[in-house]
Amino acid sequence: MTVDEIDKRLGAHVAADELPGLAWLVAAGDDVTTGAIGHLDTARDTPVRTDTIFRISSMTKPLTAVAASILIDDGVLDPAEPVDRLLPELADLRVLANPAAEVTDTVAANRPITVDDLLTFRLGWGMDFADFSPKPLDAAWSDLDLGWGPPTPARMLPPDTWLRQLGTLPLQYQPGERWLYHVGAPILGMLVARAAGTPLSEFLADRVLRPLGMTDTGFSVPPDKLARFGPHYADIDGTRTVFDPADGQWSTPPAFEGGGDGLVSTLADYHRFARMLRDGGELDGTRIMSEQAVTTMTTNHLTPEQLSRGGPSPDGSAGWGFGVGVQLRDLPAGPRAGAYGWDGGLGSTWSNDGPVTAILLTNQAWSSAGPSPVFATFEQILGELARGSDPI
Template identity: 50%
Template sequence: MDERAVRIEAAVTGAVTAGEVPGAAWWVGRHGEVLSRGAAGTRTPGAADPVAADDVFRISSMTKPVVAAVALSLVDDGLLSLDDPVDALLPELADRQVLVDAADPDAGTEPAARPISVRDVLTFRLGLGFDFTVPWPAPGMAALAAAGLPLGPPAPQAAPGPDEWLRRLAGVPLSHQPGTHWLYHVGASVLGVLVARAAGLTLPEALAERVLVPLGMDGTGFGVPPAARGRLGPHWTPPGPDGAREVYDAADGQWSRPPAFPDGGDGLVSTVDDLAAFATLLAVGGRAPDGSRVLGEETVRAMTSEQVGPVDDEGGGWGLGIGVRRTDEPGGRHAGSYGWDGGLGSTWWTDPVTGVTAVLLTNQMWASPRPPPLFEAFRQAAFGA
């Protein structure tokens, strides 16, 4: 085992031993070679049910890049065009009204200066979403909640079907003019509906046809695939003041069956091997292991290139449905690294400078929007010199 692999395993097993998370699985590779793959801890704290490297985890917001790849495959095939309005496929979002002042809903609304485009949806600049720069809840978020749209941690059985979900969303004015302001999450949910309508399939069907089957990602889905049901354990909240955790989702809970609304923002379960396969697709320019093309090379380049400017004060940017670092991370990822994290306890990033890809999946949700110490330690071990 080389030095990097020793560091990676020590970072994860140390966190498990210290009680930071009940269990985790990881995969780290470089230029197609596996550097470290393993698992540590248990599915249930204190129980004799060890996590295995092929276990299925709820990946929450890491869903976003996977669904974005489906959308971009439709662009490659001419079924979508980045700069076309979404009105024809999503007429519910035509002729939008926009808040005159995003911080003051009483200031009234004005017509949108132009339609929402496919590019706006992928870059999260459609005018709807979470604004982390203002106090919670911003008026736009309050309006989404008032429309009966789930806004908390992922809960796949809580939302209505796609048509009703979009109907409710259509009653909420945009917080910003299309194309002007990055807002998190809602664009990915809208993208899932757009993909389904453009493909003439359900989102799970389009995802399977265009990404999962070509890449052999048989542990990934909206709801656990039947063959993988024995590999999904419970998911946990962080320890409370008394050190105890609560079950956030049981093994036979919300992800054990297909949802009414397959959410392109946070609905998938997956495995470290499946996510490594997806990361490899992008790293090699869009080809599946058998050489067939899933995405065009130029499409992959556009997807993984920063498009919108800073989205936080820590070097983060955004491409076409995926996070892209704008700056070097001291001792870690370089500018141009791409991937994303999931607040239920997951992360995947690829550094094109070093060729390193690192995937970490845990069975405990984050306590805040900032990654827990394990995630910082894992990235330093995987991406550091």
């Protein structure tokens, strides 16, 4: 498969006006190819480039998991340890009598939330991919201004206030019982900050970003790089609308450094992160985390019962490690068993599938119906490449 063919297949979606622009990377071992298609800023006709900086939303989660894994390697955190030693706001929590109960109808938690619960998203709070029906807890969450939906870093409460407010709510499920999406990640980011005694951004910079040479990754874009950063778009009632302008929420450092969805990055930066994981925690002679920590992070931790009740994939084909989805069985035209990675709802995806690393970054958010068709096309391309039927 040629670079031109990949460009043609992905570019068809841009030409059809499904999204303004995208940048892609496919690496087979050390053979790296990239491409950029479409517009960064539709109002100015600015092209997307391979060094464009994108909002990566939930592709932040794997970096936060790596930060926590480093502290586990260092002996600062223990996966089995209750988090309330460092996060006393989450001590003595109550649990809803059932997920649809009123917030006052609760029972005692069977045990405290642990570090492992945060990493595996089994703490008892989060989005239930098996049931999106509105519930009383949703209204309480909204009333406390805790944020739910697309990332809005500049509008979030200060982190200590956010955590204190969260601790007044009951859990949806008992700790360890269910996989529920997202909420474990921002809490994990706060845990890392308190355990390290430094803001999450500083810990990531010191232990992950600078050692890996990820010079364009962070919780905001400095003024001298804004020319490589554009607006982000979303479809609202069928009309493409600016979700966030280039000088919007990511143009200044946020008070709330969202460990679940707050980072920006580039193809090259995220590829360096992916290579580090692919190579067992080390890149170009610099060790970031232990090989055992990488194995633990990229191995499924969910039980068959938990997967049957709702996991990262509706068909049960994917489990969850530490901050990443883990493929459990081969898909006919997609990833193979053992592949891992994650997506971002603002329009991005990354995977490591054997020797093939793939990254697709776009400047348009997914709709409520899920990813735009270009992501299915990208997955098909990767399936062909990973199986070696059509090497690049």
